[in-house]
Amino acid sequence: MYGYYRVAAAVNKTTVANPQKNAEEILSLIQEAQEKEVSVVVFPELTLTGYTASDLFLNQTLLAAQNGSLEYILNNIKSVDTIVILGIALLEADRLYNCAAVIQNGEILGLIPKSYLPNNKEFYEKRQFVSGRDIVRTTTELLGKEVPFGVDLLFTDKKEMTFGVEICEDLWAVTPPSNHMASNGANLLFNLSASNELIGKHEYREELVRTQSARCMAAYVYASAGVGESTTDTVYGGHALIAEYGATIAENERFSLENSLITADVDLERLRWLRINESSYSDGRRKKTRVITLGALPQISELQKEITPAPFVPSAYADKKERCDEIVHIQAHGLIKRMRHARIEKALIGISGGLDSTLALLSTHRAFEMMGWESRNIVAVTMPGFGTTSRTKSNAVKLCEALGVTLKEVDITEISRKEFEAIEHDPEELSVTYENVQARARTSILMNMANKEGGLVVGTGDLSEIALGWSTYNGDHMSMYALNSGIPKTLIKYVIEYYKSNEAIAEIIDDILDTPISPELLPHRDDEIVQETESIVGPYELHDFFLYHFIKYGAKPSKIRFLALKAFDIKYDEETVTKWLKVFLKRFFTQQFKRSCMPDGPKVGTISLSPRADWKMPSDADMQAWIDELE
Template identity: 85%
Template structure:
């Protein structure tokens, strides 16, 4: 399933010091996990005995009962492919270790000891257990079998999953063992815990798990002991959390009286390739580890995870004002630095009444507002041509007047006709030449006007257009500072909406957002737009989706196609998605030459196509391998 695995965090009803009864609850959750196609299910710390057994761990009877219960679990899971991770106390070399035991199909794959033992306030583990942090490259005997034992163990299916295990306090340590596991290839981290409840502790715990998943560029499954633990001095709420690369996918409701589990589908293939794209991960120090091979993991029949159709747009839970403020400030301060460095006081912008020029104007206006500069030094130029409609022109003029900019109009019709005549082009032949002559005329006017006024030409083209090469080479492709170059079309709409809080421009912004996207280069039909960009190159929401997954982690075309169908549901069928994905790939490869010489512009999100920043690609690379993969 394109690198997706289903993982589970289980919280079993615990009866302290009764391993046989605990085993019944464990087996019920294991069977539920198998039914739900879970690859790995993780249980709380010291699952079979209960974490709060305290000095009973020093009693032979309890350990014997624990091992009997463990053997019973093995006997009942011989035909279950799901990996089971339980907490046990292990007697080895006359020392007692707090461990995780990893099981599959009735066999013990390995045992991992806890490295950091809390010994303060309500926790005194060193009274019963010893640390296992120095145990490497060794084995132990458990239930009559010799099995791998140590903190150097990783477990891999030989495909996209490699997991490592740490236990409770290990995560709270200055250098968690999971750091080293991740540096050695573990992209799934598991934690068996017994973390008691204190006021506000659950929030810190979730933040710790989430941030560790980000730091390790991994998925992290955490589960903690529930309310069945002893309440002599502390209370346990059974907190379960699954996070992936800085985002918490799911967490449970604490203080439940029943045995339960939570599941999430994690994209381990994506995590592997994200790491390849991050030099900080590659620089991580590797240690000697042992890898245990796991086989026959359950396969997901259908991904049960929301795939956002707008990966560049913040989620509904994000504070929109704060996020948009940040985006606009990145743009504004990038422009401020450029203008101060060049000792230029004026900005020159071509205004069409479309989305891109609107955002460029608004962000430039914000830069001037921040610095207390006169907005009349923003020279907004409308350049109507053969396809300009009264609607877009009116919106452009209304916006410029409301912001107090200097507004100029230069009609490019006569200029374009003279250019057609000069190169011998028939004005009635509406070819690419017909369109590009107008685009270059506009750019030439802006450049010359900037020279005359002592200004800086602000580029308006966005990241989506740059990806598709939807610009005229040395026309709108060029500027003196490409302000929108780090923002895709779907995000531009989102940011423009944020400016509606300014009542003076709210109504005109509404109409700009409702206007079809068009370069307006072909003659209009009775003042109606005849050239809609998305009918020619496809929906920008699809192209932004393709761009994100293609660049962010190098996803294969078939995976992009599959995820798009999940994300957009019934809005686009497979034929439609495939059609526009093919066009995206073709244009992305053939239009690289434009990106190779694009002007400076600020990176805003995690993706940039600047050849000086994120994206270095030969202009003559073949696309056939990608097209064949999609068609396979």
Template identity: 55%
Template structure:
């Protein structure tokens, strides 16, 4: 569903050269994968006979048994749509090939021979096998159990009804200078299946894992590897049964090595997302100029493969912008370093004497102030080079004001308080606005008054106004045009609201107890522009997430809409799955409608935003990642959502 397909890597028990036993194990593994509605399952290299048969591969009896076993296995796949990739030796002409057979619905669709044959240390494949990459060989037809099937390395398999496509390389092929999978990906394969037989040596599994991840990232594809297990011969080496599934540089699933029973791992992979990534990565299509002049066979599968029945084995985090816990500290420091480097460069280039920033006691201005403090450290300037200005207005609460003052005191920055209520009332009189009318005008006058103060102070002292607005607000247009929308450098511009909380929490963990307590209270304060008067009890009345919906949802929508061009119906499906324990489907749908409407209507603000550093894979800068007409119509997207 929505481009998701379930991929499987299986490592069965086997007996070396006992084909009948091995076929029984392969059929059991296949039935298990098919029952899970896998689109494809990959078994290890030469799994029908066992990889470690050595010179027994020269024996006709073993090769004949392998072909008979392949016939029996193919028959067992009748009535299913799951693709299986199994390995066997195959004699063609006067040469023996290490091949992978692609089987679906009772049919053998093709044989793919191995290209790179190891001939070092524990491997001597060239003793028995011939490389499938013969000059000018191309794709031929061979007879397998009485039927003609394609035979060659340049085959891309397609499900014509969907985005599902794949190519095959075998074990050592991945370890070569230019793996065949690189060319197969450029020719349209969105997944690479690798039946493998890697021995286990100290540290080798980590290297293999990185190879698979890197190749999947480089080729913008899924990569499935199934390696021979512990029941191969242990005469001189041991095989560990390493199974891996990677998805565009991310490890999606990994099996436990050295298991003595048969194993199966699964991952639900978004093939539409892989296709979208290839569209937006210009270097991918530019690389097609490097393709050799080969006649690739684009082979249609016998049947449409089953789509993933769900997302049980998918990577679908509810908060995709947050660094994973094992790497959170490192990633947070890296993000902060990027922000610091960007602002430090701008301060140096403009010869600014001061950094001027408006402080509200909210999330965005807090992170921006903390980055300003880091900049002063990096440039060997005192904290007093920062001028923090708190500008209480009609909606300012004691909680946010106190937190702002405490934070500035603890950081050692200069703090000025300039109330804006009287200036705003004077402006209401100047433009003939009744302050009893709590309209957009009432709110925006305050935001523009604050920006005017900051800009004028910066001019007065040779300073630079640091913007505080974040990526979530930029996406939703939740800012006052030429008010908080404007600054001289927007240090948070590519950081979404969910990530800002994470960064503040990270800095709090490194701070003094008093500063940490203030930062954590800021993190726990409801998000608000504080432009409307507080409640009778003095607490925040105007809560942004009550108006827009939770930023957790909007950041999720933003991630999938921008990074992977996901359709609204798909975003809704993913969000309902990711937030099934937090929000009701109807509420998620309403929030997505808000996101889509505001995203299209507020592009005019994004078309003229200040400079700022990109810290992740998503930015809405009109000079960089996002170039959209300010008056583009969003009807196509909103209609799709209403019909889903």
């Protein structure tokens, strides 16, 4: 399933000091996990006995009962491929250890002792247990078999999954063991816990799990002891969490009186390649570890994870103002720095009434507002040509007037005709030459006018166009500061909508958002746009989706197609997705030469195609391997 694994956190109904009764509940949850195609399920700390058995851990009867119940579980899951992680007390070398047992097909694959034992306030673990933090390269006998034992154990399926296990307080330590596990290749981390409930503690606990998944660039699965634990002095809520690279993707309802199992599909292939693509992960120190190979795992028949069709756009609408403010501030302050450094007081923008030039103008205007600069020093130039419609021109003019900027008009039709004549091009031949002459004419006008005005040409081209090479080389490809170069088309729409809070321009923005995307380089027909970009290169929402997964973690084309079909559901069929994905790949590879010499511009999100920032690629790289993989 393209690197996806289903993981689970289980919280069983607990009866303190009754391992056999607990074993029955555990088995029912294991069976549920197997039926749900879960690869690994983790249970709470000291699962079989209950965490709060206290000094009963020092009694031979409880340990014997625990081991008997563990053997009972093993005998009943010999045909279960799902990996089970249970908490047990282990007697080894006349010391008692709080351990995690990793089990598959009725066999114990390894035992991991707890490193950090809390011993303050309501916790007295050192009264019964000792730390196993120094145990490495060791085995122990359990139920008549020799089992790997130590904090140096990792487990792998020899494909995408490598996981490690830590126990409760280990996560709360200054240097959690999971840090070292992640540095040694673990992209999936499990925690068996017994964290009691205090006012606000569950929020801090969730934050701890979530941030640790981010720090380790891993998925983190956490299961804590439930309400069946002793309430002599504390209450346990049975908190279960699953986080993936800084985001909580599954969480149960605490204080349940019944068994609880939460599942989530995590993309371990993505996490492995993110470590290579965008972090200092490879500088982490490696330690000697023992890696245990797992047996065959349950396979996911259908992905249950929601895939967002707009990965560049914030999913929570409530965050819109904050996120848009941040984007605009990045753009504005980038432009402010450039203008102040160059001692330039004027900004020139080619304004068309389209999305890109609208955002560039709005963000430039915001920069001038921040600095208290005169809005009249923003020179917006409308340059109507053969394809310009009254709708787009009118929107451009009305927006400029509403913002109080200087508006100039230079008609390029006669300039273009003279260029056609000079290069002996038939103006009836509506070819690329016909279009590019106009695009370069507009850029030439802006550059020359900037010289005359003593201003800086603000570029309007966006990240999506840069990815596709949808620009004219040395035409709209060029500017003095490419303000939108870090923002894809789907995000530009999102940010422009944010400006609707300004009532003076809300109606204008609505019409701009409703206008088909077009360079307007081919003659209009009855004042209607005839050249719609998305009918030529494909839907921008698809291309932005392709771009994100292709650049973010180097996803294979077949996986990108798989995810797109899931994300867009019935909106696009497989034939359509494949068609436009091929277009994306071909254009992305063949148009790199434009990116190799693109002008400066601010990085806004996690992806940039600037050769000086995120993306370095030969201009003549061959695409065939990617096309072959897709086919």
